[in-house]
Amino acid sequence: MDINYFILISLAAMACIGESASVPALYVFGDSLVDNGNNNYWSTVLKANYPHNGVDFPGGTPTGRWSNGYNTIDFLAAMLGFKSAPPPFLSPVKDTSQGANFASGGSGILDTTGPTTIPLSTQIKFFQSFAQNLTQQMGSQQASLHLSTSLFLISPGSNDMAAYYAGAAGPPNEITKQRYINTLIQTLENHLRNLYQLGARKFWIQGLYCIGCAPVARIISPLRGCLEDGNDLAKRFNTAVTQLLDRLNSTLVGMKYSHANVFNMMSAVLANPNAFGMKEVRSACCGGGINNAMLPCTPIAILCPNRNEYLFWDFVHLTQATYNLVALQSFNGSQNVATPINLMQLAQN
Numbered sequence: 001m002d003i004n005y006f007i008l009i010s011l012a013a014m015a016c017i018g019e020s021a022s023v024p025a026l027y028v029f030g031d032s033l034v035d036n037g038n039n040n041y042w043s044t045v046l047k048a049n050y051p052h053n054g055v056d057f058p059g060g061t062p063t064g065r066w067s068n069g070y071n072t073i074d075f076l077a078a079m080l081g082f083k084s085a086p087p088p089f090l091s092p093v094k095d096t097s098q099g100a101n102f103a104s105g106g107s108g109i110l111d112t113t114g115p116t117t118i119p120l121s122t123q124i125k126f127f128q129s130f131a132q133n134l135t136q137q138m139g140s141q142q143a144s145l146h147l148s149t150s151l152f153l154i155s156p157g158s159n160d161m162a163a164y165y166a167g168a169a170g171p172p173n174e175i176t177k178q179r180y181i182n183t184l185i186q187t188l189e190n191h192l193r194n195l196y197q198l199g200a201r202k203f204w205i206q207g208l209y210c211i212g213c214a215p216v217a218r219i220i221s222p223l224r225g226c227l228e229d230g231n232d233l234a235k236r237f238n239t240a241v242t243q244l245l246d247r248l249n250s251t252l253v254g255m256k257y258s259h260a261n262v263f264n265m266m267s268a269v270l271a272n273p274n275a276f277g278m279k280e281v282r283s284a285c286c287g288g289g290i291n292n293a294m295l296p297c298t299p300i301a302i303l304c305p306n307r308n309e310y311l312f313w314d315f316v317h318l319t320q321a322t323y324n325l326v327a328l329q330s331f332n333g334s335q336n337v338a339t340p341i342n343l344m345q346l347a348q349n
Contacts, residue, residue, distance in 0.1 A: 022080050023149055025098045026073070026098065028102060028103050031104070033066070033158065033317070033318070034071060034073050034155040035064065035104055036071065039106070044106065044117050046117055048063075048066045048067075048105065052303045053067065054069065055068050055307075064105075067317065067323060068285065068307050071323045072206070072323040073101065079328075082098060099150065100127075102126050106159055124191060128198055131198050134147070147201070150202065151343075156191075156205070158211065161230070172229060184240075192244075201255055202256050202346055203257040205259050209265075210226065211227075212227035212234070213226040214293075215283055216293045218291055219291055245257045256341075260329075261336065264336055265326055266311075277308065278321075280309055280310045281310075281312075284312045285319060307319055308320075
């Protein structure tokens with residue numbers, strides 16, 4: 001079925017619901033795939049608050065989302081019954097009664113990834129301050145109930161993968177790959193345990209997509225195909241994350257999770273784009289050069305007119321249409337794309 005239909009349905013939901021959210025609040029952490037404007041207020045050159053970003057957002061406004069419009073969190077918030085996604089934590093004017101977004105474009109699991117952005121460790125420190133204020137306002141018991149029934153949405157790892165390739169001394173090999181993944185998982189475990197100690201119980205973790213098939217990766221791949229080494233690293237990381245989540249689920253009382261297998265979601269689109277209303281899965285919609293991926297999406301970049309038919313917005317980020325597909329399948333998908341339960345089940349659990 002045409003992707004425009006699904007987008008219209010999701011946008012209609014965003015316009016109509018919001019009085020009966022299925023969870024008290026949403027707290028968002030991670031990278032540019034879920035950031036909705038924190039970098040606007042942070043001293044970094046990694047920003048998306050300029051055109052053509054936001055060309056399909058209401059009013060054509062660039063908001064700080066790396067997208068032509070909404071991102072996955074916007075659609076998930078609507079599906080969960082919220083009027084809008086939680087605001088950027090660093091925004092000077094915001095209503096955090098139904099959550100906050102702490103994510104930062106360019107950040108990583110490791111503090112050394114994206115050093116000018118807000119790493120996951122600092123995002124969690126910001127949340128710690130937020131949680132302390134929440135306890136003062138609501139009282140310890142009510143704040144604990146609020147946090148334990150809220151959803152914690154996390155998008156980790158994509159920039160750490162990019163940093164691995166950028167810093168690699170020679171071609172990656174089995175030993176360096178596994179050592180790096182082990183470091184990421186150990187650090188991610190510390191982050192998740194810290195959030196748990198601060199009251200989080202329900203975790204949605206967004207898995208890595210087929211990073212080797214991003215427009216920028218295809219530039220360095222033989223015959224401009226997918227960079228299989230990159231996809232292999234993403235699959236290894238995703239497997240390690242689910243193993244970590246299983247272990248935490250069995251040891252941390254009350255901890256529940258849903259892992260969004262975005263790799264499987266994207267693989268299905270790449271195998272049969274027409275089935276998902278897509279026509280272009282290799283090149284970026286906004287950019288320049290080979291695959292439209294050698295230049296960033298700026299006001300002078302080449303912009304495609306049929307954005308709903310593109311898988312990728314710029315050299316690494318997704319279009320609003322793709323973010324919508326990820327949200328739909330994360331929310332009510334089968335175990336092939338959402339394990340061990342989907343987000344709707346996690347919210348109701």
